[in-house]
Amino acid sequence: DSVVTMTLTVNPTYDVADTKTVCESELPYEWNGVSFTEAGTQSVTLTAANGCDSVVTMTLVVNPTYDVEFTIETNEPCYIWNEVEYCASGDYEQTLQTVHGCDSVVTLHLTIGVGIDDHTRDFQVNVYPNPAHDYVNVHVEGDVAVTAIEIFDAYGHLVRTPQDWRINLTGLANGMYFVRVTTGRGTVTRPFVKW
Numbered sequence: 001d002s003v004v005t006m007t008l009t010v011n012p013t014y015d016v017a018d019t020k021t022v023c024e025s026e027l028p029y030e031w032n033g034v035s036f037t038e039a040g041t042q043s044v045t046l047t048a049a050n051g052c053d054s055v056v057t058m059t060l061v062v063n064p065t066y067d068v069e070f071t072i073e074t075n076e077p078c079y080i081w082n083e084v085e086y087c088a089s090g091d092y093e094q095t096l097q098t099v100h101g102c103d104s105v106v107t108l109h110l111t112i113g114v115g116i117d118d119h120t121r122d123f124q125v126n127v128y129p130n131p132a133h134d135y136v137n138v139h140v141e142g143d144v145a146v147t148a149i150e151i152f153d154a155y156g157h158l159v160r161t162p163q164d165w166r167i168n169l170t171g172l173a174n175g176m177y178f179v180r181v182t183t184g185r186g187t188v189t190r191p192f193v194k195w
Helices: none
Strands: 015-023 029-030 034-036 040-047 055-063 067-074 080-081 084-086 090-097 105-110 124-128 135-141 146-153 159-160 166-168 173-185 186-194
Touching: 015 029, 015 159, 029 055, 034 055, 034 186, 055 159, 080 124, 084 090, 084 105, 124 173, 124 186, 135 173, 135 186
Parallel strands: 015 055, 067 105
Antiparallel strands: 029 034, 040 055, 080 084, 090 105, 124 135, 135 166, 146 159, 146 173, 173 186
8 A cells, every 4th residue: 555645736816807997088098918999898818927827807997088169259359268368369279177187178269359239238248167067157247137047059949047157067968058148238148168
């Protein structure tokens, strides 16, 4: 009789899951030889230091970036956009960050003219920030009573009748909208972009 003793060593294998969040502008995203061109999940088999194969799974979340353009035609001498005053017609760009921290480029096509109502209207209506994401403020300068504030989409459909100067934009799709302010001395319409 002979005694044979076997000692078995078991090296671990791994099943690892990871998640990465990037901005759309960072695509394609390279990871362990895999190229992500959109959000999704991919798995690769890697060899650990102990020689055993392990599966690593990556879930990529892609936050959107935007390239938005909007046009403003105004009879006011200057137009204020995100606290920057523009007093000449032209195209202006601003790089803004989304709520996820992704840079988005917004282009303003501005036309400034002088109209008759500049000399007869004794109040001003400002809408800011513009473009806006979560909310937009309406500010009326001048001693005038406001009787109604209305929000219209680009097709002229009434979408909101807010009761406050700070208008919540939750639930509105991205795009062009118009604020119409009705006063005892006339009606003023101002455009803004929701992104």
